[in-house]
Amino acid sequence: MIKNLLAKLNDFSGKFLDVREDFKGAIPRYNTLRRNLIILMVLVATIPLVLMAAINYFQYKETLKNEMINPLRTLTSKSKHSFELFLAERLSAISFIASAYPYTTLTNDEELNNIFRVLKQEFKGFIDLGLIDSSGLQVSYAGPYDLRGKDYYDQTWYQDVQVKGHYISDVFMGYRKFPHVAIAIQHTNEYGLTWVLRATIDTTMFSNLIASMGLDPESDAFLVNHSGIFQTNSKFYGKVLEKCPLKIEPVSYETNVLEQIDPLGRKIFLTYIYFVQPSFVLVVVKPQAHVLNAWYSFKSELLYIFIGSLLVIFFVVFKLTDILIKRIRESDEKRAAAFREVEHTQKLSSIGRLAAGVAHEINNPMAIINEKAGLMQDLLEYKDDFPDKAKFLSLVQAIQQSVERSRTITHRLLGLTRRREVKDEPVDINKTIAEVVAFVEREALYRDIQIQLNLYPELPRIVSDKGQLEQVFLNILNNAIEAMDNGGIVFVNTWEKDTDTIGVSFQDNGRGMSAGTLEKIFEPFFTTKKESGTGLGLSISYSIIKNLGGEISAKSIENEGTKFTIYLPKKSNGNSEGQTGEGSDNAKAESTSG
DSSP, rough: OOOHHHHHHHHHHHHHHHHHHOOOOOOOOOOOHHHHHHHHHHHHHHHHHHHHHHHHHHHHHHHHHHHHHHHHHHHHHHHHHHHHHHHHHHHHHHHHHHHHHHHHHHHHHHHHHHHHHHHHHSSSSEEEEEEEOTTSBEEESSSSSTTTTTTTTHHHHHHHHHHHHHHHHHHHHGTTSSSSEEEEEEEEESOOOOOEEEEEEETHHHHHHTTTOOOOTEEEEEEETOOOOBBSSOOSSOTTBBOOOOOSSSOSSSOEEEEETTTTSEEEEEEEOSSSSSEEEEEEEEHHHHHHHHHHHHHHOOOOOOHHHHHHHHHHHHHHHHHHHHHHHHHHHHHHHHHHHHHHHHHHHHHHHHHHHHHHHHHHHHHHHHHHHHHHHHHHHHHOOTTTTHHHHHHHHHHHHHHHHHHHHHHHHHHHHOOOOOOOOEOOHHHHHHHHHHHHHHHHHHTEEEEEOOOOOOOOOOEEHHHHHHHHHHHHHHHHHHHHHSEEEEEEEEOSSSSSSSEEEEEEOOOOHHHHHHHHTTTTTTOOOTTTSSHHEEEEEEHHHHHHOEEEEEEEETTTTEEEEEEEEEOOOOOOOOSOOOOHHHHHHHHHHO
């Protein structure tokens, strides 16, 4: 019967242990949870930031580029019109002379010189002026060179004039040995006589027009023909009549902008526009670094803001995550503590129900055994001649001692779950501890164990049950002494935790306990004293402290020692009810003992 009862109790305890292990296994792995929360929060916070930064980056770059390129387009377009206007004025002047003066006047060198002198005064850049007849022969000339009588009939430009009626050449050297441009007009009078009036213009005027564009020192502008030959000097890429190293796209009479890397390794904006007449291309080159200085400045600021924002996000995420994980952990610990409290209460409740049966099943037979043993002792004492009387008397005493031990165990078992009546009285904890220490002082001295008291001198008195506190303190001190081999020290400390609570701690430097053992020390029937322990001492101590409205906890490290900490309220918790519930059942069970 007893074995069955104990088996039921073990099964019950095992179920609770399984539930507790399941609960512990369900507690989140905080490092994994922290990592996942950080990743999630960082992604949620940074992805919109990255997208916004990327969109702003490209949009601002394109906007800024357009704002920088549009003025460049405008400047190139206006400069092209200036060139065309310049050439159109010169062409109109020659055309006016050809139509305003008769052929006979123009063939006169003196008259032609007078006309040329006036022409140079009104229009700058003219070098010379000559009249060519219908056979291609230059019949008169005004200028610094001796070109009278030169035959142009087989030259390409003369054929173009015959077809188109006017002509503007590319820049060339010719007899003059410096860059110049030739313009020619064909005129036919009312008598059907045809001639060509030809003049040359100094390209210095082109350079003046480019200079009037007001470009910065890092920029460049020049003219090239359709074959890519320089018509004016370039700052960085070559001289007049050299091949331009830059790539210019096919003909377009709209202003276009290209992004290239020039022979100097610079990223540039190349702006160009083709002339309708003559076959020139105006090219303006501007380094991107110069154009996009504001963009590079903004990009740096955007990068700093972006990095700063990321740092702030990371800092806030880490702080919030730490706070959140800390609160989750605290919540889990409180839930685990509450679960352990419920578990312990349920155990005690179940043990209380079983205790009555255990006491009834054990104490009654033990009472009968004790009575029979007493009768046997009486009979032996009346018969002096009984053989082996001394041996039988010793056996009877052993039976009575075992019965007494069984009675003690059942009484302690009943006391484990009984709600003892709390005798409220003023208690001086320091004095109580000193009295308890006096009980174990002799044994401690015998085993060379020091008990060092560090008692707070101004510790206030509390209202509690002195007898039950003495039982708890004595039990913990005995365990501390038993946990140490000969030699060691036990520290007993008292302090005032707050306005409502005092603290008491017992710390030894004994063998300590493993984490698994530490979890079970308050469980009934759990003991590490295989031969002498019942496993009820700390369970009863736990029940007493809880019944007094306090808290008890333990910390231990193997081979370093154990520390028990007790917190007691200064005022009674009002738990003065007598034995009720399981307690009354226990009382009934006790009454059945012999």
